[in-house]
Amino acid sequence: MTLEAIKYKSGQLQILDQLLLPAESKYIPIDGVKDGWNAIHKMQVRGAPAIAIVGCLSLVVEIYDKQYDTKAALAAEIGEQLEYLVTSRPTAVNLKLAADEMKALSESILSKDDIDVDEMRRSIIKEIECLLEKDISDNRAIGEHGANVLLKGVDRPLQLLTHCNTGSLATAGYGTALGVIRSVNERNLLEHVYCTETRPYNQGARLTAYELVHDKLPATLVTDSMVAALLNSRKIDAIIVGADRVAANGDTANKIGTYQMAVVAKHHGVPFYVAAPFTSIDVAISDGTCIKIEERPDHELTHIGGQRIAAPGIGCWNPAFDVTPAELITGIITERGVLKPSEVATKVRR
Ligand SMILES: CSC[C@H]1O[C@H](OP(=O)(O)O)[C@H](O)[C@@H]1O
Numbered sequence: 001m002t003l004e005a006i007k008y009k010s011g012q013l014q015i016l017d018q019l020l021l022p023a024e025s026k027y028i029p030i031d032g033v034k035d036g037w038n039a040i041h042k043m044q045v046r047g048a049p050a051i052a053i054v055g056c057l058s059l060v061v062e063i064y065d066k067q068y069d070t071k072a073a074l075a076a077e078i079g080e081q082l083e084y085l086v087t088s089r090p091t092a093v094n095l096k097l098a099a100d101e102m103k104a105l106s107e108s109i110l111s112k113d114d115i116d117v118d119e120m121r122r123s124i125i126k127e128i129e130c131l132l133e134k135d136i137s138d139n140r141a142i143g144e145h146g147a148n149v150l151l152k153g154v155d156r157p158l159q160l161l162t163h164c165n166t167g168s169l170a171t172a173g174y175g176t177a178l179g180v181i182r183s184v185n186e187r188n189l190l191e192h193v194y195c196t197e198t199r200p201y202n203q204g205a206r207l208t209a210y211e212l213v214h215d216k217l218p219a220t221l222v223t224d225s226m227v228a229a230l231l232n233s234r235k236i237d238a239i240i241v242g243a244d245r246v247a248a249n250g251d252t253a254n255k256i257g258t259y260q261m262a263v264v265a266k267h268h269g270v271p272f273y274v275a276a277p278f279t280s281i282d283v284a285i286s287d288g289t290c291i292k293i294e295e296r297p298d299h300e301l302t303h304i305g306g307q308r309i310a311a312p313g314i315g316c317w318n319p320a321f322d323v324t325p326a327e328l329i330t331g332i333i334t335e336r337g338v339l340k341p342s343e344v345a346t347k348v349r350r
Contacts, residue, residue, distance in 0.1 A: 002168060002173060003016075003168040004016065006053060008057050008132060011060060018045060019042065019044050021207060022209070030054065035061075036059070046089075047171055048242070048280050052092075053131050055098070056098050059081050064125065071109070071115075082103055091245060091291065091294045093244070093280060097279055097282070136171075138279070139175055143186075145338055146184075149331060150238055151184065151189055157190055158237040160184070160194070161194040161195075161236050161239045162177050162181060162239070163204065163255060163258055164204060165198070169211060176242045176243075176277065179275065185217055192219070193218065194219070194222050194236070195221055196221075197223050198257060200301045228264045231268040232268065237270070237271075239262075240274075241258050241261070242276060243281075244321055246332060247285045247286060247288050247344075248285060248348075249288075250329060252274050252276075252329060254321060254322070255320070256320060260322075272328060273329070273338075274331075278335065281334075281348045283344065283349070291321075293320070294319070295317075295318055302314070
């Protein structure tokens, strides 16, 4: 049975409440755009691709059975709801790009006199529903390209390190960086995978470890602070992480802690790969300084599972992401192949 973060069928949407994992596996209904916004903002569902898919599917739920007097009224609601959904979390670009595409489709159909309002609604719904399958096929392709590049010239199983969660719980299925690890394993060439706990939300300890145990992969959990010691004491063949937003020059925003892992990888001569679909690449921004970094509430740092672990009154800084400069990235593994960071601007066109 494969892990599913998102369950959708005919206008009915449920998500796996990831705040409860790994203790409890519970699906909750998303009954419209407000539910979608809240679930994304609270990180009941997270992961750049999953955020885009759940956000857009919550709009499908919203309009699925609604009747609209005119195409203009439908187009206005689609535009307003998508602009609202994009405010749920600022750093990952996927939802913004998907929203822009759906708004453009809506405006394009609005101008076509031979399409009535119900056909327009059905076309938008169909386009959004396709996001699920497309994401899975993108991830499978990323997995193959990633396994090819990691295994090039290698005739022995690999030891890999990953950060945060980039698997089925961050996407429509299979995953990006974790998808590459799954593809290496499918070729019987995965010796071992190490995953970081990824403080403070603990995507690694709570989610990636959950996926690795579910898939029965040989895996070890380490703390974020162990990465340098791990690279210094064990043969790690590569580090592979996900992305929330890749800028035109290849600078990459990803979960906090990614940047320092890239610095340590450079020091130890370990290849550092980003795995990301084109839907995570934002060529509209020149470099990483243009990426807004989300800051999250103090209590995510001062409490674990509702238990206080830091003194009341201590100040906190809780950026959810950091930016890894392009020069620290060996390659960006996409569904269309592995890009050098310097190739992003020319190979990725909007
Ligand atoms: C394929 S998921 C990409 C990305 O999203 C995660 O962030 P969050 O859990 O806060 O949504 C993490 O940065 C992953 O690498």
